[in-house]
Amino acid sequence: MKPAINTGEHFITGDVACAEGAIAAGCRFFGGYPITPATEITEHLSARLPGVGGTFIQMEDEIAAIASVLGASWTGVKSMTATSGPGFSLMMENIGLGICTETPCVVVNVQRVGPSTGLPTQAAQGDMMQARWGSHGDYEIIVLSPSSPQEIFYQTITAFNMSETYRLPVLILADEIVGHMSEKVIIPDAKHIKTVSRSRPKGRKDRFKLYEPGPNGVAPMPAIGEGYNIHVTGLTHDTKGYPAMTVDTQKEMMARLTGKIQNNLKDIIKTESYRLDDAEIAIISYGISARTSLSAVDKARRQGIKAGLLRLITIWPFPEDQILKLAEKVKGFVTVEMNLGQIHLEVKRCAGGRAPAFLVGHPGGTIISPDTVVKVLQEAF
Amino acid sequence: MAKKTPKHPLDDLIRKDRIPHIWCPGCGIGTIFSSCLTAIKESGIDLKKFVMISGIGCSGRAAGYVNLDSFHTTHGRAIPFATGVKLANPELNVIVFSGDGDLFAIGGNHFIHAARRNVDITVICVNNFNYGMTGGQVAATTPNMAKTTTTPFGNPETPFNLPLMAYAAGATYVARWTMLHSRDLTESISEAILKNGFSFIEALSPCPINYGRRNKLKPLDQLKLYQEKTIIKNDAKPTELDINFEKGVVLGKFVDIERPTYGDSYNKICRPDKLE
Numbered sequence: 001m002k003p004a005i006n007t008g009e010h011f012i013t014g015d016v017a018c019a020e021g022a023i024a025a026g027c028r029f030f031g032g033y034p035i036t037p038a039t040e041i042t043e044h045l046s047a048r049l050p051g052v053g054g055t056f057i058q059m060e061d062e063i064a065a066i067a068s069v070l071g072a073s074w075t076g077v078k079s080m081t082a083t084s085g086p087g088f089s090l091m092m093e094n095i096g097l098g099i100c101t102e103t104p105c106v107v108v109n110v111q112r113v114g115p116s117t118g119l120p121t122q123a124a125q126g127d128m129m130q131a132r133w134g135s136h137g138d139y140e141i142i143v144l145s146p147s148s149p150q151e152i153f154y155q156t157i158t159a160f161n162m163s164e165t166y167r168l169p170v171l172i173l174a175d176e177i178v179g180h181m182s183e184k185v186i187i188p189d190a191k192h193i194k195t196v197s198r199s200r201p202k203g204r205k206d207r208f209k210l211y212e213p214g215p216n217g218v219a220p221m222p223a224i225g226e227g228y229n230i231h232v233t234g235l236t237h238d239t240k241g242y243p244a245m246t247v248d249t250q251k252e253m254m255a256r257l258t259g260k261i262q263n264n265l266k267d268i269i270k271t272e273s274y275r276l277d278d279a280e281i282a283i284i285s286y287g288i289s290a291r292t293s294l295s296a297v298d299k300a301r302r303q304g305i306k307a308g309l310l311r312l313i314t315i316w317p318f319p320e321d322q323i324l325k326l327a328e329k330v331k332g333f334v335t336v337e338m339n340l341g342q343i344h345l346e347v348k349r350c351a352g353g354r355a356p357a358f359l360v361g362h363p364g365g366t367i368i369s370p371d372t373v374v375k376v377l378q379e380a381f
Numbered sequence: 382m383a384k385k386t387p388k389h390p391l392d393d394l395i396r397k398d399r400i401p402h403i404w405c406p407g408c409g410i411g412t413i414f415s416s417c418l419t420a421i422k423e424s425g426i427d428l429k430k431f432v433m434i435s436g437i438g439c440s441g442r443a444a445g446y447v448n449l450d451s452f453h454t455t456h457g458r459a460i461p462f463a464t465g466v467k468l469a470n471p472e473l474n475v476i477v478f479s480g481d482g483d484l485f486a487i488g489g490n491h492f493i494h495a496a497r498r499n500v501d502i503t504v505i506c507v508n509n510f511n512y513g514m515t516g517g518q519v520a521a522t523t524p525n526m527a528k529t530t531t532t533p534f535g536n537p538e539t540p541f542n543l544p545l546m547a548y549a550a551g552a553t554y555v556a557r558w559t560m561l562h563s564r565d566l567t568e569s570i571s572e573a574i575l576k577n578g579f580s581f582i583e584a585l586s587p588c589p590i591n592y593g594r595r596n597k598l599k600p601l602d603q604l605k606l607y608q609e610k611t612i613i614k615n616d617a618k619p620t621e622l623d624i625n626f627e628k629g630v631v632l633g634k635f636v637d638i639e640r641p642t643y644g645d646s647y648n649k650i651c652r653p654d655k656l657e
């Protein structure tokens with residue numbers, strides 16, 4: 001068998017880089033369904049997985065795709081699916097099952113323009129709130145957003161590592177531009193790639209409790225066939241995994257599901273600052289829009305406007321503390337995103353009135369130019 | 382000294398700490414469930430290598446009572462979940478145990494595709510002609526003109542012939558029994574477990590609380606129908622399997638053929654070097 005990791009320098013699309021990142025992370029099951037602009041992830045893995053001992057299947061729809069991924073994950077195999085808006089909508093129900101049953105997996109959404117069928121071949125960042133709240137009920141979720149093919153390669157590995165660490169579906173919210181653009185992607189040696197696998201239960205099987213949290217708030221996870229006689233349900237369940245229809249059990253379960261994320265924010269939240277130290281205006285952006293924001297900062301600086309950029313790598317959980325700290329320092333915020341203000345409103349919420357927040361956004365279909373951002377910086381401040 | 386309670390031969394396969402179960406008196410699910418457990422036990426296969434997957438509904442609760450690795454998934458999605466389990470670990474014996482509403486209305490699309498692909502799983506469908514869990518609404522299996530809470534004037538629709546659908550979609554094993562024919566049912570489930578391919582068993586079952594009550598079918602009358610108005614006819618033509626108790630309902634094993642499974646074909650076509 002050839003080595004699984006394609007070490008070397010490549011000129012590939014973000015979608016292919018994502019697929020290669022999955023292989024490098026140890027993903028060995030992919031259940032998918034074709035949809036623009038995520039199809040190339042599915043295609044690439046159909047060719048790559050059987051050669052590395054993995055399994056690929058194109059399911060009958062996105063509901064089945066995510067269901068198969070959850071099932072595969074419980075056999076102990078790292079599993080993934082990839083989709084875009086309409087498919088993402090269909091996956092919401094079983095993303096909820098994944099959260100409730102604490103099933104590690106990765107779901108990639110290469111965003112296109114919505115609502116509905118929208119502009120299938122053009123980029124948007126309109127699913128940020130759906131990623132946060134799209135499945136019913138309360139929950140915490142981890143969402144990452146890549147700005148380049150190189151970054152989506154690494155982020156896919158991070159997504160797997162986080163999903164294995166915290167036992168939940170981790171979402172990657174890319175966009176059509178990052179998915180379809182070709183750039184240089186360096187894939188390092190296997191020994192330079194850090195991968196994490198879920199912790200496994202130890203001790204007596206007859207005393208085993210499926211959801212008894214370990215030191216980081218996450219329960220070790222057995223695989224089907226190991227003799228633990230596990231019962232897994234999407235009903236509200238106790239630490240044994242048994243359904244228990246009481247208010248107290250619900251409270252306890254929710255504390256577990258949300259606590260494991262909220263108590264590890266430092267490990268989960270990743271941002272990147274650019275010329276932010278002396279900035280008077282903080283641009284908040286992510287994904288492809290962060291790249292236009294980066295050149296907007298340089299352009300603005302040349303005109304004497306003291307702008308800086310906070311690039312969100314983790315979108316959810318939201319970097320509330322970072323925004324609050326900035327709010328005490330800067331004259332204002334400008335959020336740059338290809339939607340009508342989904343993250344902008346979050347920034348506003350976290351700033352809590354300490355600094356005004358403005359939006360550079362549009363309903364999707366085209367990239368936001370740096371000049372548009374600079375113009376807003378000039379006019380607003 | 383406390384009295385020793387006698388041990389039932391299937392006790393090991395039950396999560397006793399989950400009893401009492403939720404099924405109503407007179408319900409047929411429990412009988413079908415114990416046929417399934419008997420077949421599992423008699424197979425002689427290592428119990429660790431079994432997994433039971435259910436969807437949502439009264440029958441979907443089976444996964445919560447079986448003392449095996451078991452999953453109570455989302456409504457209609459037991460089959461694609463099971464597909465992922467089986468493909469990621471082909472060593473496992475995967476049994477989907479669920480109801481007609483779950484498997485054939487909301488989950489109907491998944492059923493036909495798993496049968497077409499010939500995923501090596503066993504699907505047991507408790508068919509009680511309605512949605513019991515939610516209080517007795519019309520299902521894709523409700524007989525024409527039957528009364529349910531959402532067909533108060535009688536059902537204007539035509540029900541599915543499930544074995545015909547399984548056959549047409551490509552299932553390699555298809556059988557139908559009633560809960561009264563528990564020995565035949567157990568035998569069929571045993572065969573289905575050992576079958577290398579997609580197996581489907583329809584098990585007719587009374588739901589006295591929701592279906593029977595609205596259609597003047599007392600629990601005992603329904604069992605009488607199962608006894609008097611059924612005809613065992615192995616290899617009957619799938620097109621002749623519509624359910625009509627006036628004419629008589631055909632039971633038996635209708636399909637038992639060999640065809641490469643998805644897993645076998647995938648290995649052969651996508652990783653031929655691994656096979657050498």
Ligand code: SF4
Binds near residue numbers: 409410588590591
């Ligand atoms: S509602 Fe019907 S199917 Fe459900 S447990 Fe009661 S009798 Fe059985």
